[in-house]
Amino acid sequence: MNLRPKNGDRLRLLNAFVFLVFCNLYYTTNAQKTVRYDLVVRDTSVAFAGVTKHAISVNGQIPMPTLYFTQGDTAEIVVHNKLKQSTSLHWHGLFLPNEFDGVPNVTQMPIEPDSTFIYRFPIIQSGTHWYHSHSGLQEQIGMYGMFIMSKKEDDSTFRANIDDIQSINLILSEWTNLKPENVHRMLHNATDWFAIKKGSTQSYAEAIQQGYFKTKVGNEWKRMTAMDVSDVYYDKVLFNGNSDLVYNKFKAGDRVRLRIANGGASSYFWLNYAGGKMTVVANDGNDVEPVEVDRLLIAVSETYDVIITLPQDSVAYEFRATSEDRTQTVSIWIGNGIRKLANPLERLKYFEGMKMMNSMMNMDGSLDDMGMNMSLNQMDMNVVMYPEITGPIDKQKNPKDTTQNYRSNELSDITTLNYSMLRAPNSTILPADSTLTLRFELSGNMNRYVWSMNNKVVSESDKILIRKGQNIKMIIYNGSMMRHPMHLHGHDFRLLNGQGFNAPLKNIVDIMPMETDTLEFNANIEGDWFFHCHILYHMMSGMGRIFAYENQSKNPKLTNPKLANRNLMWEDRRPHFMIHNGFETNGNDGEAMLTSTRWTLSTEWRLGYHAMHGYEIETHLGRHFGKMQWFMPFIGYDWRYRTRGINFQEENIFGQSDTKDTRKSFSIGFQYTLPMLVKLEMEYFTNGTFLVQLKREDIPISKRLRSSFIVNSDKEYMIGMRYIMTRSISVSTHYDSDMGWGAGITVMY
Ligand SMILES: [Cu+2]
Numbered sequence: 001m002n003l004r005p006k007n008g009d010r011l012r013l014l015n016a017f018v019f020l021v022f023c024n025l026y027y028t029t030n031a032q033k034t035v036r037y038d039l040v041v042r043d044t045s046v047a048f049a050g051v052t053k054h055a056i057s058v059n060g061q062i063p064m065p066t067l068y069f070t071q072g073d074t075a076e077i078v079v080h081n082k083l084k085q086s087t088s089l090h091w092h093g094l095f096l097p098n099e100f101d102g103v104p105n106v107t108q109m110p111i112e113p114d115s116t117f118i119y120r121f122p123i124i125q126s127g128t129h130w131y132h133s134h135s136g137l138q139e140q141i142g143m144y145g146m147f148i149m150s151k152k153e154d155d156s157t158f159r160a161n162i163d164d165i166q167s168i169n170l171i172l173s174e175w176t177n178l179k180p181e182n183v184h185r186m187l188h189n190a191t192d193w194f195a196i197k198k199g200s201t202q203s204y205a206e207a208i209q210q211g212y213f214k215t216k217v218g219n220e221w222k223r224m225t226a227m228d229v230s231d232v233y234y235d236k237v238l239f240n241g242n243s244d245l246v247y248n249k250f251k252a253g254d255r256v257r258l259r260i261a262n263g264g265a266s267s268y269f270w271l272n273y274a275g276g277k278m279t280v281v282a283n284d285g286n287d288v289e290p291v292e293v294d295r296l297l298i299a300v301s302e303t304y305d306v307i308i309t310l311p312q313d314s315v316a317y318e319f320r321a322t323s324e325d326r327t328q329t330v331s332i333w334i335g336n337g338i339r340k341l342a343n344p345l346e347r348l349k350y351f352e353g354m355k356m357m358n359s360m361m362n363m364d365g366s367l368d369d370m371g372m373n374m375s376l377n378q379m380d381m382n383v384v385m386y387p388e389i390t391g392p393i394d395k396q397k398n399p400k401d402t403t404q405n406y407r408s409n410e411l412s413d414i415t416t417l418n419y420s421m422l423r424a425p426n427s428t429i430l431p432a433d434s435t436l437t438l439r440f441e442l443s444g445n446m447n448r449y450v451w452s453m454n455n456k457v458v459s460e461s462d463k464i465l466i467r468k469g470q471n472i473k474m475i476i477y478n479g480s481m482m483r484h485p486m487h488l489h490g491h492d493f494r495l496l497n498g499q500g501f502n503a504p505l506k507n508i509v510d511i512m513p514m515e516t517d518t519l520e521f522n523a524n525i526e527g528d529w530f531f532h533c534h535i536l537y538h539m540m541s542g543m544g545r546i547f548a549y550e551n552q553s554k555n556p557k558l559t560n561p562k563l564a565n566r567n568l569m570w571e572d573r574r575p576h577f578m579i580h581n582g583f584e585t586n587g588n589d590g591e592a593m594l595t596s597t598r599w600t601l602s603t604e605w606r607l608g609y610h611a612m613h614g615y616e617i618e619t620h621l622g623r624h625f626g627k628m629q630w631f632m633p634f635i636g637y638d639w640r641y642r643t644r645g646i647n648f649q650e651e652n653i654f655g656q657s658d659t660k661d662t663r664k665s666f667s668i669g670f671q672y673t674l675p676m677l678v679k680l681e682m683e684y685f686t687n688g689t690f691l692v693q694l695k696r697e698d699i700p701i702s703k704r705l706r707s708s709f710i711v712n713s714d715k716e717y718m719i720g721m722r723y724i725m726t727r728s729i730s731v732s733t734h735y736d737s738d739m740g741w742g743a744g745i746t747v748m749y
Helices: 008-030 180-188 193-198 204-209 213-221 350-360 381-385 402-411 561-573
Strands: 034-046 053-058 064-070 074-081 090-092 116-122 127-132 144-150 167-175 236-239 244-247 255-262 269-273 278-283 286-293 295-298 303-309 315-323 329-334 338-340 435-445 450-453 464-466 471-478 484-488 493-495 508-511 516-522 529-533 544-549 576-584 587-595 599-608 615-623 631-641 662-674 678-685 690-700 705-712 717-724 729-736 740-748
Touching (some): 034 064, 127 255, 127 303, 144 167, 144 255, 167 329, 180 576, 204 213, 236 315, 236 329, 269 303, 278 295, 295 303, 350 381, 508 516, 576 729, 615 662, 662 690
Parallel strands (some): 034 074, 064 144, 167 255, 244 329, 435 471, 464 544
Antiparallel strands (some): 034 053, 074 116, 090 127, 127 144, 255 303, 269 295, 269 315, 278 286, 278 303, 435 450, 471 516, 484 508, 493 516, 529 544, 576 587, 576 740, 599 615, 615 631, 631 662, 662 678, 678 690, 705 717
């Protein structure tokens, strides 16, 4: 103890405090114990990756403080919002009254700046959980923390040598020096900046160099852009907000329970340990029968409890987390001495992944699992990209039949955890009642960054009404090309994984592309409960649903349901803005665009420096149809001005002539994405002329070189090149049949 009161006043205060604590303890041993935390949310600055950036701290720290409770306590958590924006806190995986679930505009009104909100709920479960902001993108910049609930020692489920050993709490997160709002905007504008940063552009030059030219052409023929296992490039990944933590008090033979939560906004992490196997003892806060593995992949927002053993003294063993795209790692060191490294994970073989995707993708954009009935992460298609399982990149040899490799996960001597290995210690069978079966397809497309369920986002779908007491079974198929960690609020579900009565209880299920998983839960607590993808940028794009109970009582914390609903709908309807402009020697060329789930409003301009070349501005408002959104009918307005003279008539390939010197014309038409990602535009103008146009943007020539072209029935054409220098600046050049050759720089936002 280092309490050193400097004067009598302090001592008296301390005595009074001790007395109060004593009274409190006396009281609580005889009644229910209330555990109170005050959480002060403030703006702050951090330099996690070299540059000072805005973040959000709670009680002055990132991550937020770890909150500890014991089953039977009452939690009283007082949130003081000192931000300039509203906030909220969601208690991930907890069973609690709906009004304290912490989803703004669904279970409560947002906590406004300079106001306070009290979350008060009984602790009726135990295990490793976590909590985070559910407001906007705040989770990405600091608002994540651990939430640990201990069992009472007389609990019948208490496990000796598991529940009573020393533990380390670890929460994973990622950090980007970009504002998360900007990350989200860039994703919606099909940026390839993240791919450039990760080295995963998969350009034609790289394809040719590695012997995958045909694969690349096949990929673009099927209208796919470069494939990756994750969307965002991060500058750093962190354990408890640190990049190199040391736990040196442990000795040989010690067993340590690592309680790990993935508080990352969009990254999955591989976990492995230099001191041997890890024993998984809990998942999503629920006990499972111990199972030994070499490694596991923790999905966004999952928690795992693993036990590791220290083999020797004088060695510090690495426990390492590697982001799924393998661009970043973070480690802790357990033990004291020479550092022993865990096996590193080499770079992904992206072109092998592309080849695999090509073989699975139908021309209509749907996926074909070739009758493999995949589920529960048992068959990880991505193993074709893992050098540690399918061998290193071999530039000489073109690997033969990739389908042979899909099963090599089972052949490898590395034991990777999958969901079928999780078994609850006791029966988890649901109470007998009627069952409502719901089917969902996880849908979306990477090109426009649209993520949905059954091709509908939250604002396009109704709440799903369920009845208290009934059992809900969900059969979920992932028909999209990304994996999705689907999270249910307020309930645990049984993941049907072949373990019979002992199906594990979870609140997150990670579903890989082409997998089907079945889960079931008992509807035992009324309220509006969110079910959504936990990749923050997928959720914010509308990938979710809300469950509501029939005839449920009004939520006292949702004081203005109309306003709440409007705010909620706005979340995935909000349009994203982008603009680029080339400042070149022959003029200005550019485009500005607003896009949302179904709509695009875009304006293109070509402004010559000479009146003879003129000015041209074309505006289109279009709506995207179909799951892959390849078809977009639009209405348009075209304005042109130039001074070539009335006698300068131009004729299109249909024999129609037009001076175009001062053209003001409305149009209707459509755009359709053809194989090779070429956009076909057919447009009819109110002055009676037709236009047929083909265009392709951003052909990835090399890592940073992009090419584009336009050709149309007015006998106009354009060909351009740009070299990407930074996120916002490219050096560019183009030749235009109207304006001639030009060069300069292109600025993008
Ligand atoms: Cu998702």
